[in-house]
Amino acid sequence: MKFMTRGEKIFNVFNYIFIGLVCLLCALPIIHILAVSFSSAQYVVGGRVSFWPMGFTIESYTFAFRSGRFMTAFWVSIQRVTLGLIVNMFLLVTTAYPLSKTTQEFSARNYYMAFFAITMIFGGGIIPFYILISDLGMLDSIWSLVIPGGLPVFSMIILMNFIRGLPKELEEAAMIDGAGYFSVLALIMLPVLKPALATVALFSFVHHWNEWLLGMLFMNDPSNFPLQTYLQVLLTNFSDLIRAMGPDFMQLVARMNERSGRAAQLFLGLIPILVIYPFLQKYFTKGLVIGSVKG
Amino acid sequence: MGSAMDAHLEAPVRKKKKERYFGGGGRIIKRFRKEWPLHLLVLPAFVVTLIFSYGPMYGLIMAFQDFHPVRGFHGSPWVGLEHFRWLFAQPAFVRTIYNTFFISIFKIIFSTFASILFALLLNEIRVAFCKRFFQTIVYIPHFISWIILAGVMQTILASDGILNSLIMGLGFDRVPFLSDPSVFPWTMIWSDVWKSFGFGTVVYLAAITSIDPQIYESAVVDGAGKFRQIISITIPTMGPIIVLMLTLNMGNVLNAGFDQIFNLYSPIVYSTGDIIDTYLFRLGIQGAQFSVGAAVGLMRAVVSAILMSISLFFAYKVANYKIF
Numbered sequence: 001m002k003f004m005t006r007g008e009k010i011f012n013v014f015n016y017i018f019i020g021l022v023c024l025l026c027a028l029p030i031i032h033i034l035a036v037s038f039s040s041a042q043y044v045v046g047g048r049v050s051f052w053p054m055g056f057t058i059e060s061y062t063f064a065f066r067s068g069r070f071m072t073a074f075w076v077s078i079q080r081v082t083l084g085l086i087v088n089m090f091l092l093v094t095t096a097y098p099l100s101k102t103t104q105e106f107s108a109r110n111y112y113m114a115f116f117a118i119t120m121i122f123g124g125g126i127i128p129f130y131i132l133i134s135d136l137g138m139l140d141s142i143w144s145l146v147i148p149g150g151l152p153v154f155s156m157i158i159l160m161n162f163i164r165g166l167p168k169e170l171e172e173a174a175m176i177d178g179a180g181y182f183s184v185l186a187l188i189m190l191p192v193l194k195p196a197l198a199t200v201a202l203f204s205f206v207h208h209w210n211e212w213l214l215g216m217l218f219m220n221d222p223s224n225f226p227l228q229t230y231l232q233v234l235l236t237n238f239s240d241l242i243r244a245m246g247p248d249f250m251q252l253v254a255r256m257n258e259r260s261g262r263a264a265q266l267f268l269g270l271i272p273i274l275v276i277y278p279f280l281q282k283y284f285t286k287g288l289v290i291g292s293v294k295g
Numbered sequence: 296m297g298s299a300m301d302a303h304l305e306a307p308v309r310k311k312k313k314e315r316y317f318g319g320g321g322r323i324i325k326r327f328r329k330e331w332p333l334h335l336l337v338l339p340a341f342v343v344t345l346i347f348s349y350g351p352m353y354g355l356i357m358a359f360q361d362f363h364p365v366r367g368f369h370g371s372p373w374v375g376l377e378h379f380r381w382l383f384a385q386p387a388f389v390r391t392i393y394n395t396f397f398i399s400i401f402k403i404i405f406s407t408f409a410s411i412l413f414a415l416l417l418n419e420i421r422v423a424f425c426k427r428f429f430q431t432i433v434y435i436p437h438f439i440s441w442i443i444l445a446g447v448m449q450t451i452l453a454s455d456g457i458l459n460s461l462i463m464g465l466g467f468d469r470v471p472f473l474s475d476p477s478v479f480p481w482t483m484i485w486s487d488v489w490k491s492f493g494f495g496t497v498v499y500l501a502a503i504t505s506i507d508p509q510i511y512e513s514a515v516v517d518g519a520g521k522f523r524q525i526i527s528i529t530i531p532t533m534g535p536i537i538v539l540m541l542t543l544n545m546g547n548v549l550n551a552g553f554d555q556i557f558n559l560y561s562p563i564v565y566s567t568g569d570i571i572d573t574y575l576f577r578l579g580i581q582g583a584q585f586s587v588g589a590a591v592g593l594m595r596a597v598v599s600a601i602l603m604s605i606s607l608f609f610a611y612k613v614a615n616y617k618i619f
Contacts, residue, residue: 128354
């Protein structure tokens, strides 16, 4: 341990306290929601629940699991994330590999790059987008949430920069042995790309899980809503939703506060993110350093 | 005689041109024979991007039409700049431009400041485990959707929510965080700082750790204290990355946070909280005014593209930042 002056010691103590408080500030809202979700109605209304459940009850969770809407939306989101990941990974790999070539090897490389990069700077916006999806007859189809954003350009650039950082010999050796581009990509590239693929896969996962606006735009039938879209409606319109569920639920709702009912569903919607969070933390920062901070 | 000489002079040139033309063509075919697998690989993404990214760009022509979904792009009558004229006559629209810049600029300033400050303080934590633990916690909000956070905020900031209970317990008046036009923008700004400052430290921490420790050692020899080291070494070396991040953020200034504001605002706070994106959504999608909405979208996209190009140009000039 290095020698520390008195001033430095005092600073250190305050620094730990300050950072600790900031961390609390980041975590407490989530803990509060968890506490509210397990509390019974009379405590929630009075604003008396802080960070520990009062009048512990799991009524709100029973409600969430028994309400068909929540489970349907959860299932739609799982489908969306799965399909979205497959489409994204396929298009990312098939695009990043050719674009990682120099113009000597792939003469049209710069034209393609410009073609994709322009979409990062300019776009048509949601109204023409909505008209297009509607004209293509893709409304109320899960593909409308998966195909249009099939190639996340920023992730593609991260992956492309990663491939460019690999030693050239890797590919050249296989090429000399007579392998074509397809077999090089499938047999040589894919295995070494794993860490970079994990990074962009996590980007995709978080994007598809958290995205709500497209679900709201393209889904007319509420049973097609992905979870975040369902939650959005829940926030703006809880009582309508309950009424639509019929008298069975009225009884349950009577014992449960609206706010704790929401809190439980919000928390359930957060669980997938919390589950992959340890991986996120490992790969996100690494991936960002690999890809974007490249001069 | 003149013409004969010209012909004489021209003949070989023309021949050469011809040769080059066919030679070039041959080269293209030859190149394609070698490169076709690469073209084939890009093809799916090319088609998807052409349809779903360039398609809507073409669709923006409806900003100059009185678009009707049944008539389509070819049957709808042209109205020129009428929608744009109408928009600028709407005080509500002009106000959204001001609100967008106001909310966005304060978000950028405070987030950047908070991220830098927190990165500096975090860097002083020498115990690796603690540092990692703190990082883990402050990154979390970045990954939570604004839908969930909007729900959390509605619960916490409600008039009988936990924060107001606390404020009243301390003897102050309730703060109408989400229902007072003068408070609402600041609620948006500070909650966004809360969500984004932690993850924002990633870049600055990377910059700090890349500083050569020998520089600090020689500063200590010269008698510089901790505070002096931060002022004279750490902050100046971070200069380029700070400028870079500010420039990139300024290119994004029109994104004042649709997801956040749309899920937290209400008609009471439109005067200060309505931004271009929420206005566009209400008018164009909820109000089904497709053409007027597209006119807003077109202006937004053009201005945004200009700002982003400028910011990327400066980022390249200042920090040699190239994204591709």
